[in-house]
Amino acid sequence: MNCHRTQDSFIDYQTGTLPPHENLAVRAHLKTCLTCQRQWADLQQTLLALDKLPEPEPTPRLRANFYAFLEEAPLEHVAPSPFALARSRIDSFFAAILPSRPALQFALTIALLIGGVAAGMRLIPPSAPTIITRTDPATQQELASLRARVESMDELVTSRLLTQPATNRLRSVLAALNENDSNDRTLAALLNTLAFDPSVNVRLTALEALYAHVDRAPVRSGVMTALAREPSPLVQVAMIDFVVASRDAQASPTLTRLTRDPSIDAVVRQAARRGLAQL
């Protein structure tokens, strides 16, 4: 065995994983070769010093931060399948705007947009956010009939979003943007896209299409609510631009909440601060 092979075998020799005949060969070589003896000694010293290096110890901060993260916002870090994503965004969107109501009830407010401006105006005063609080019996009946019409709103949103490839969804939104369609059904579709579409690019385009209708209270409230649940900082900043440009007083509490939320990207928080300064 020559020096080169011997030295190559040192590690295995050390750990005793050499086949027996090679083991003997190394031992024999070492007995007579001063160079290799030197190398071996050096290696031993190196390994000894290496193994003596202390183990890095984390501070208590590590555990504290981890359990804080676990408690606070595990939701925002989940990236499940696209189907589950659409479902879950629907749920959280509803939960944000109507914390104590079932999701379907919020679908009704979207349905009201579809149902026609007149019906909508009666039920949603122009300056109020899209929350149905108290209603009289006549309105209840109207709501009930609308409820029947949008029983599968959930399915509609999900299936429409997911069976269409992103390019088609983008085209639909661009069509709305270019035609400047103020049709309520279109607005509802745009708000749904903004809230639920899995593609950042499509959501951003939906937001831009909605800007033409920034004077409509349901549109502004819809954007503000979507802002609270939007995962992409890119879209968040654009939404901040949107609500600030709309000069809506309702935007202040939303933006303030953003500046205080530590899980939000720092750039977004800064943008929210800048936006607040202008409201």
Added chain:
Amino acid sequence: MLAVRAGELSRLGDLFERHHRPLFGFLARLTREPEVAEDLVQIVFQRMLKYRHTYRDEGKFSAWIYHLARRVATDHFNRRKRIPTPTDPTTFADVSDDGTPAADEQAAKSDELNLMQNALAALPSEKREILILHRFQYLPHDEIGRLLNISAGTAKTRVHRALAALRDCFFKLRRNPSAATS
């Protein structure tokens, strides 16, 4: 948003208890900045939660963690390259990146340990990483191979070479301690 089930949360907690120390050790040695390493550990667990749906096989779990950890570390280094952070000169003079503070304790440490720290720090990052994986994380060669997408034999060779480089560096520093520039 899809509610993270209580079971999944407690599972992540278990995983944390079981794996965070070696994970921290790995990242701390790799980055040589324990505070940064703590943040990176956090990010690794965040990604574990985020991508938990892509992991099924229990047996290779620790390997998955290293896979994630390496990516998190790479992102960190890339970010550093783009936005150079002013380096604190004191971090070089005192190479006590073992997480223990106290300057007076540092005086008690033998010169040899310091030399070894410097030698390790002086290695190119790929060599340092494979040494850390083998000698501190105790990963077997085949697992290192899978992690780095090389064969077990190649992994072994690289460990050898890294050790040789470390040895050379260590002894060079021993002969000439003032050569320990950073």
Added chain:
Amino acid sequence: MKPKLLSILSGALLAVATLTAEETKSSIAFSNPTEPGRFSARLSNGEITIHGGDYAEVTVSSDADGAPPNHPRDDGLRVLSSSATFSLEEHENTVVLDYGTEGWTQDSEFHVTLPRHTHIDIEIGFGGEIQVEEIDGDIVIKNLNGEVALRNIGGGVIVESANGEISASFTKVSPDRPLSFSSMNGEISLRLPADTAADVRFRTHNGTILTNFSDDELITKTTSYHRSNAPPTGEFAEVAADLAREAVQMAQEIAQEVRIAVQEARDSKHGPRVQAPRAPRAPRTAIIPAMAGGKVIAGTLNGGGTSIQVATMNGDIVIRKNRD
């Protein structure tokens, strides 16, 4: 219609320097090759390169293993593969390449050739490098980390990336094939034919917007917020809101006119049915202005046409003219 499974053509052993990697090559055909098919790649991580061309089928070469033929041996037992495998299936003109979605896997490289007119859909969970060349179909890419490079593209594009440079060069840009790029960190650079007609919307927070199209070709309106010399912010926002209101007003008036025209056509007893005149395009609405820092540039390239949208947080936007 039963999905067709892959057929492994050959497993070539390649000796590459100090590594020996076994390369798998699989091909699969579209059910209806005359219609542009879809190719969908779902990878957890790895590199993928796609070459479009005059190919009859989809061929995938990889250093990962193709799924073994799913039939039992003579003794009735099936071989279970524990190494990283990918699957390639076709169903109703869509070919799906799946890798790593059953469990984490090591990085693998995929080289794909397929017909030029195929529509492409790539999603890489953890991230990896993506390269697509010579494709006229629509391309949708979702990537986490890694460079995305598109060359000689003739169709619509949507790219969503978190970290990594995006670069795209186009041989053709058509009115109904929109382009949209979004990235958190990384430069986005586009190379367009000199005569491209487009409506452009660029948005960056911490980057610069650069172009070598001339002032006559690319006519833009900049809206950005500069702390020092901003107009009184109230006024600015009001102007934007006014513009929006005006545009809505106009659109409503136009819609009204169309309704009247349709009504009149219906009322007329003689003569052919009149097609409702297509409402003239309402004027472009004001782009959402940058109120919270950042830059927004909207405008037209060579008079307007295809929608080109680029949005990034930290990264420059570079728009170049193709030098033919």
